[in-house]
Amino acid sequence: MDVRVIGLTGGIASGKSTFAAELRALGAPVVDADQLARAAVARGSAGLAAVVGAFGAEVLGEDGQLDRRRMAARVFSDPAARARLEAIVHPTVRALFRKELARLAARGEPLAFYDVPLLYEAGLEREVELVVVVWTPREVQLRRLAARDGLSRPEAEARLAAQTPLDEKAARADAVVANDGAPAALAGKAARLLSDLRAGLTRRLPNAAAPRY
Structure with a gap:
C-alpha cells in the first residue's frame, strides 16, 4: 500500500514544530527532514566525510561531529557553497526518506507528514500529495523569534528577511493552519486536519481558496 505523503512546512517561530507534535500525539506519523539531514552527516558516515572533503575539517566540532553552526555560517551568504552542501546531503536524505x-x-x-522547513525553497511541493503551511502573523513571529533566541528586533527581522515570507507560503498552500491564538488551539486544528485528510482532502484546485484551520 502506498503511503500518502503530506508536506508540512512553515517558517521560523511559526509553531510548525508544535503542530507536528500535536499530529504525533494523535498517532499520525511525522518524518522530520532535519533529523534525516543530521543522520546523513552523522559521525563516521560517508556524508560527513564528503562534507569535510568539500569544506575542510574546520566544520567539525571537538567531538568529531559536524558543527551545524559553523556549517551554517559557511553557507548562509554563499549560494555556491550552499549548493555544494545540498548536493552532498540531499541524495542521502531522499534515500533515508524512501526507507522510512x-x-x-x-x-x-x-x-x-513530511516536516520540511524549506519545502518550497527545495522544490519538494512536487514530491508530496499536498502541502500544509503553519502560518502566524509576522508581528507574532517576530516577537516569538526574538524571545526564543534572545535576539534584538533588528536581528529577528534580519532572520525573517532571509526566509520566504509566511504569507507567500500560505498563498501557495493546499491547506493553512493559522497559529494566531492560544497554543492549546493547535490540538483541535490538528484533529480537524487529520479528519479532513482521512475524508479525502487533497491538493486544492487552481484559483480555489485553501481551507484554513
Whole structure:
C-alpha cells in the first residue's frame, strides 16, 4: 500500500514544530527532514566525510561531529557553497526518506507528514500529495523569534528577511493552519486536519481558496 505523503512546512517561530507534535500525539506519523539531514552527516558516515572533503575539517566540532553552526555560517551568504552542501546531503536524505516510507507502508500507515522547513525553497511541493503551511502573523513571529533566541528586533527581522515570507507560503498552500491564538488551539486544528485528510482532502484546485484551520 502506498503511503500518502503530506508536506508540512512553515517558517521560523511559526509553531510548525508544535503542530507536528500535536499530529504525533494523535498517532499520525511525522518524518522530520532535519533529523534525516543530521543522520546523513552523522559521525563516521560517508556524508560527513564528503562534507569535510568539500569544506575542510574546520566544520567539525571537538567531538568529531559536524558543527551545524559553523556549517551554517559557511553557507548562509554563499549560494555556491550552499549548493555544494545540498548536493552532498540531499541524495542521502531522499534515500533515508524512501526507507522510512517503506517502513510505514509495511506497517499499514495510510498517510504520513513530511516536516520540511524549506519545502518550497527545495522544490519538494512536487514530491508530496499536498502541502500544509503553519502560518502566524509576522508581528507574532517576530516577537516569538526574538524571545526564543534572545535576539534584538533588528536581528529577528534580519532572520525573517532571509526566509520566504509566511504569507507567500500560505498563498501557495493546499491547506493553512493559522497559529494566531492560544497554543492549546493547535490540538483541535490538528484533529480537524487529520479528519479532513482521512475524508479525502487533497491538493486544492487552481484559483480555489485553501481551507484554513
